[in-house]
Amino acid sequence: MKPGDIKPGDIKPILELDRMVHEPARLAILTVLAAAEEVEFQFLQRITGLNKGNLSSHTQKLEATGYLATTKAFRGRIPVTSFRITKEGRKALEAYRKQLRKVAGG
Amino acid sequence: MKPGDIKPGDIKPILELDRMVHEPARLAILTVLAAAEEVEFQFLQRITGLNKGNLSSHTQKLEATGYLATTKAFRGRIPVTSFRITKEGRKALEAYRKQLRKVAGG
DNA sequence: ATCAACAGGTTTGCAGTACAAACTTGTTGA
DNA sequence: TCAACAAGTTTGTACTGCAAACCTGTTGAT
Structure with missing residues (x-):
């Protein structure tokens, strides 16, 4: 960093996007969850188009961040x-959408 | 992959987001460029808040993808x-925004 | 009763990427 | 003449997303 350089904090970013939400796979998950009371793994997999592995890891991340809650039970x-x-x-989803509207236009 | 598993192509994704545009840094760059005829590196750095290194590498990627053109000249x-x-x-930006509107809501 | 196939996920390994820091090339000022 | 500056570029690391392999228990066939 040299004098005259632009320093961190010099600029307030136009857009502050939550990376946890921004990832398309997770955005899809949250969008579905926001519209339903509770959904099962299989359903979520079908509707999002993710494979099991990725759905599993993304939901774990969302849970670790506190954006999602998991319930494990038995059917039979x-x-x-x-x-x-x-x-x-x-x-978080609402805030994210608010940011999106700034850039989505129209 | 086992029988009964959901296979690639079974599901048409709701959202098809162009990763090259989706990255916030590049989205900011393209958004600024879309509004101006031509902008200089320094200006772009100030307005996006990126540091020089990252601005450089993102613009190179955008150029490699054909979304951006670079001109080098001398002032003095x-x-x-x-x-x-x-x-x-x-x-690409227009298509991306169209996708965004699906998810941005209200 | 045994064993292969299935259901429902989880973990692992790799490949790609974003970011900050270090580097480069040339210029200006003391 | 040489240190500081301007304008970028390259490098190194740490993260992260994806597909494939794996795991635990269940069901069905023989």
Whole structure:
């Protein structure tokens, strides 16, 4: 860093996008969850088009961030994982959409 | 992959986002370029808030993809790099925004 | 009763990327 | 003449997304 250089903080970014939400796979997940009360893994996989591995890891990240809550239960003897969006997650999604509108235009 | 598994192509993704445009740094660059005829490196750096290194590498990627064109010239004896958005870039940005509107809501 | 195939996920390995820091080439000022 | 500056570029690291391999238990066929 040299004198005259633009320093961190010199500029307020136009757009402050939450990376956790910005990732398309997670955006899809949150968007679906925001519209439903609770959804199951399989359903979520079909609707988002993600494979199991990626759906699993993305939901884990969303959970670690507190945007999503996981429930594990059994249907008969078969394990079923379900997800809900948290209050935090809903807030984050709303904030993200607000940012998007700035750039989406029209 | 086992029988019953969801296969690639089984599902048409809701959202088809161009990763080259989706990256916030590049989105900012393209957005600025779309609004101006031609902009200089320094200006672009100030307005996007990126540091020189990252601005340089992102513009190079955009150029490699054909979304941006670079002009190098001298102001006096000092080198000045300028950028324009290409026709392709404008199209890509427009398509991206169209996708965004689906998810941005209200 | 045994064993292969299935259901429902999770973990791993790799390949690609963004960011900051270091470097480069030339210029200006003391 | 030589240190500081201008304008970028290249490098190194740390992260992250994806597909494939793996795991645990269940069901169906023989």
